[in-house]
Amino acid sequence: MKVLGSKVNFLGLEKENSNYYDSKIVVVPVPFEKNIPRDKGTAAGPFEVLKASRRIERYDEEQNSEICFEEGIATLSPLDFSKLSITKSLDKLYTTAARLINDGKFIAALGGEHTIAYPFIKAYYENYTGLSILQIDAHSGLKDKALFSHECVMAYVAEFCERIVQVGVRAQSKDENEFRKRNGIRTFYAREIKMGMYGENWQEMAARILSENVYITFDLDGFDPSVLSATGRPEPGGLFWDETLNLLKIVCHDKNIVGIDITGLVPSKSNGSSNYTAAKLLYKILNYASM
Numbered sequence: 001m002k003v004l005g006s007k008v009n010f011l012g013l014e015k016e017n018s019n020y021y022d023s024k025i026v027v028v029p030v031p032f033e034k035n036i037p038r039d040k041g042t043a044a045g046p047f048e049v050l051k052a053s054r055r056i057e058r059y060d061e062e063q064n065s066e067i068c069f070e071e072g073i074a075t076l077s078p079l080d081f082s083k084l085s086i087t088k089s090l091d092k093l094y095t096t097a098a099r100l101i102n103d104g105k106f107i108a109a110l111g112g113e114h115t116i117a118y119p120f121i122k123a124y125y126e127n128y129t130g131l132s133i134l135q136i137d138a139h140s141g142l143k144d145k146a147l148f149s150h151e152c153v154m155a156y157v158a159e160f161c162e163r164i165v166q167v168g169v170r171a172q173s174k175d176e177n178e179f180r181k182r183n184g185i186r187t188f189y190a191r192e193i194k195m196g197m198y199g200e201n202w203q204e205m206a207a208r209i210l211s212e213n214v215y216i217t218f219d220l221d222g223f224d225p226s227v228l229s230a231t232g233r234p235e236p237g238g239l240f241w242d243e244t245l246n247l248l249k250i251v252c253h254d255k256n257i258v259g260i261d262i263t264g265l266v267p268s269k270s271n272g273s274s275n276y277t278a279a280k281l282l283y284k285i286l287n288y289a290s291m
Contacts, residue, residue, distance in 0.1 A: 001100075003019065004076070008051075009050065009074075010027045010073055011054060011068050011073065013072075022072050023074035025072065025108060026100055026108070027050075027073060027282075028096065028100070028109045028110065029046035029077075030078070030109050031043040031044070031046050031047070031079070031081070032079075032081050032089060032093070032111060032115065034081075034086050040232070042265065044266075044267050045111060045112060045266065045267060046078065046111065046112060048267040049265060049278045049282065050075065052278070052279040053282070055279075056280055065287055065290070067286055067287045086115075087148075091119070093120065094119035094123055097109075097120045097122075097123035098126075101123055108282060108285075108286060109259075109260070109262070109263075110261070110262055110282070111261060111264065111265075113263060114150035114219050115149055115150045117153055117154075117157070120215070121215055122160070124215050124259050125160060131213050132163035132164070132165065132213065133161055133164045133165065133215050134210060136166075136167050136168050136222040137167075137169060137217075137222045138170055138190075138221040138235040138238055139151070139233065140154065140169055140179075140180060141153045141219075142154050142158070142180060144175070154185075155179060163184075164183075165187075165206055165210055166180075166186070166187040167187075167193075167222070167239070167247065168188070168193075170189060170191060170238065171233075186209050190239060191237060193239075206247060207247075207250045213255070214257050218260065218262045218263070220278055221234055221238070223241070224238035224240055227241050228277045230268045230274030230275070231274075252285070252289045257288075262281060262282055
């Protein structure tokens with residue numbers, strides 16, 4: 001597969017640490033954005049995350065590791081969806097994911113809108129027994145499935161995946177809440193986390209619900225806007241940096257993380273810090289997942 005060079009790839013890695021064949025990790029830029037009139041701008045997200053990543057220190061002091069050198073991180077050339085329908089675009093993503101999994105790669109997908117999670121999760125579900133999903137998000141993503149979009153992506157995932165754990169939700173419809181209860185989706189609402197309703201060790205509680213093999217889908221509006229505000233639908237009362245990383249660290253330590261996606265960034269010229277935060281988040285998860 002064609003990969004990006006050091007001037008534009010994730011972390012600005014040289015060829016010896018970013019070629020496809022030697023790298024265990026593959027970052028997949030997915031500038032996919034369709035049917036999201038309220039969230040325009042997510043297609044530019046992957047490029048700004050890659051750009052911002054080149055300012056990140058490659059040494060992770062928490063893990064005492066340099067995962068980019070130890071395992072290698074290749075960055076694929078961005079996929080083109082300009083002439084494709086939603087269905088064909090998702091088929092293209094599924095085919096790409098299936099090939100990467102077959103090649104033994106750990107996928108880190110960068111969206112784009114949250115809809116891209118579906119084909120990646122589907123491909124992983126077909127390759128890992130009892131796959132569960134950790135969804136960090138301000139929104140449930142469980143709306144009516146009449147029109148395939150980011151607002152109903154998790155409803156489609158729930159058709160085949162029986163174990164979904166949502167963290168940080170604080171905006172959902174009544175119908176979504178009913179769907180969640182019918183399908184046994186466990187939701188840790190942001191407000192209830194802050195009220196202490198799950199206790200001080202809520203991260204451990206969430207991790208215990210997940211199965212051994214876990215896919216992480218992270219919509220950046222899961223963060224409180226004070227942490228990251230450049231999203232299509234920022235919601236007050238969200239998750240903070242340290243508590244989120246503590247959750248991710250615990251899950252990555254206790255479970256087998258098979259793949260991840262990070263979506264929802266709407267880059268802003270006046271708010272470059274959000275781009276960097278998204279890039280830093282990705283690198284932290286990659287370091288945690290390698291534990």
